[in-house]
Amino acid sequence: MTIENRRSVAGAAVLRGDITTALRRALLEELAANGYGRLSIEAVARRAGVAKTAVYRRWNAKLDMVLEVVTEVAGRKLSLPDTGSLRGDLRLVLQILAEALRHPLASQIIPDLLAETGRDPDIAAALDRARRTVQDEVGVRLINRAIERGELPADTDADLAVDLVVGPLYWRLAIARLPLTPDDLSKLADATLAALSAET
Amino acid sequence: MTIENRRSVAGAAVLRGDITTALRRALLEELAANGYGRLSIEAVARRAGVAKTAVYRRWNAKLDMVLEVVTEVAGRKLSLPDTGSLRGDLRLVLQILAEALRHPLASQIIPDLLAETGRDPDIAAALDRARRTVQDEVGVRLINRAIERGELPADTDADLAVDLVVGPLYWRLAIARLPLTPDDLSKLADATLAALSAET
Known part of the structure; x- marks a missing residue:
């Protein structure tokens, strides 16, 4: 599988509505890398490759996201x-x-x-x-x-x-x-x- | 001892060069209240009642302060x-x-x-x-x-x-x-x- 193909598979997954999964994974990665204190919704959205509004449609604040994962x-x-x-x-x-x-x-x-x-x-x-x-x-x-x-x-x-x-x-x-x-x-x-x- | 007297004793302690002690105590209080990620030199200086420059004369960065305490x-x-x-x-x-x-x-x-x-x-x-x-x-x-x-x-x-x-x-x-x-x-x-x- 070429890089281009893999990209399109990942893109399709996001399009199929896996944004929540991508955001959860991005949250865990951001928490491990930067800690709760420095965690920002912007960084989570960036890592997941989605817009910040995609986060706010699902959770009110970073605390809500973290509590859901825990x-x-x-x-x-x-x-x-x-x-x-x-x-x-x-x-x-x-x-x-x-x-x-x-x-x-x-x-x-x-x-x-x-x-x-x-x-x-x-x-x-x-x-x-x-x-x-x-x-x-x-x-x-x-x-x-x-x-x-x-x-x-x-x-x-x-x-x-x-x-x-x-x-x-x-x-x-x-x-x-x-x-x-x-x-x-x-x-x-x-x-x-x-x-x-x-x-x- | 009146409140005024106590204030002047604390003031004298700072004048006698206890700024380092005051900053260490302020650092511990800030760490407990806000965590390492959100800790700022400004907040430590404010809590100790000294100027930010007083911190930078003693430590290069917040990490140096924290490591010294630990x-x-x-x-x-x-x-x-x-x-x-x-x-x-x-x-x-x-x-x-x-x-x-x-x-x-x-x-x-x-x-x-x-x-x-x-x-x-x-x-x-x-x-x-x-x-x-x-x-x-x-x-x-x-x-x-x-x-x-x-x-x-x-x-x-x-x-x-x-x-x-x-x-x-x-x-x-x-x-x-x-x-x-x-x-x-x-x-x-x-x-x-x-x-x-x-x-x-």
């Missing part, structure tokens, strides 16, 4: 199959979280938005919904399964369990930004298993 | 007395970290700067120094003491140990922003002790 991510359920044991489930959820935390959304955009939560209650609420999705998935599903299997006591503190599962990985990948080998992940799963068994 | 925080050593046991040391370091993480510097400014690290290698380096201070204090000092006491094996992975100690607390206070009771802190210390003992 809420969409919050809505996506973490897929967490039952491996039959708490250790297996832990290993799997740590792997899934490690993938998610290596995405630019975690390392670039989430810190931007976290910084905004103190300034904007709407951003705080949207991020809180996203966080609660992780909290429910890890806390309720993973811990409840372990309780049903008799691997953890029934009065296990689900909030604390989430801190123990998500915290070390988040610190390692999103804050310290140190590498994490498959061997590290195994050690982390063992350590987390011991922590969960000890917390009550 | 580096200064990195330089401050966490005070961590030896309690005689790993459990005691853990409980104490978790308490100290919990205090630090409730400070606006952690909840507002650090997320801003983390978001900038992908865009600016100087910010990345300054934050990395700050992070390594925590890493050394927790990893090297706390873990080495426990190894010397025979509470942990000599080949304990110090990086992973820091993830296990700092991560859950960071997630709880800086990301999830849920309350943490003294009882939670106790449970967390027990869980972390079990995790550290299991990780090797």
Whole structure:
């Protein structure tokens, strides 16, 4: 396929009404590149190759665009199959979280938005919904399964369990930004298993 | 002391050459209120009650100011007395970290700067120094003491140990922003002790 052909395919996609998709992608790229504070509707429109009016037909302000993207991510359920044991489930959820935390959304955009939560209650609420999705998935599903299997006591503190599962990985990948080998992940799963068994 | 008197004391402090201190404080307040992206030298000078030229006599750009503040925080050593046991040391370091993480510097400014690290290698380096201070204090000092006491094996992975100690607390206070009771802190210390003992 020649460059000219590819251009016309992209053009056709935009003409077919994929402007919203193009704008969403442009928003994520702009957020990662320049941050929420410097984000402008003009830059998003330019990156998507559309007029500024195309943005304002869809969203009232940049905050509306950002909240929609965050809420969409919050809505996506973490897929967490039952491996039959708490250790297996832990290993799997740590792997899934490690993938998610290596995405630019975690390392670039989430810190931007976290910084905004103190300034904007709407951003705080949207991020809180996203966080609660992780909290429910890890806390309720993973811990409840372990309780049903008799691997953890029934009065296990689900909030604390989430801190123990998500915290070390988040610190390692999103804050310290140190590498994490498959061997590290195994050690982390063992350590987390011991922590969960000890917390009550 | 009347308001007039207090004003004249503050005025005298500025006259005595405390402009740098006033500017540093103003910078922290501006960062917390508006974020790095929207931070302007003008606003910092206005908040400190000095002319813009006073800023430019001290720093070349807003980045220089911010890096100095971060580096200064990195330089401050966490005070961590030896309690005689790993459990005691853990409980104490978790308490100290919990205090630090409730400070606006952690909840507002650090997320801003983390978001900038992908865009600016100087910010990345300054934050990395700050992070390594925590890493050394927790990893090297706390873990080495426990190894010397025979509470942990000599080949304990110090990086992973820091993830296990700092991560859950960071997630709880800086990301999830849920309350943490003294009882939670106790449970967390027990869980972390079990995790550290299991990780090797």
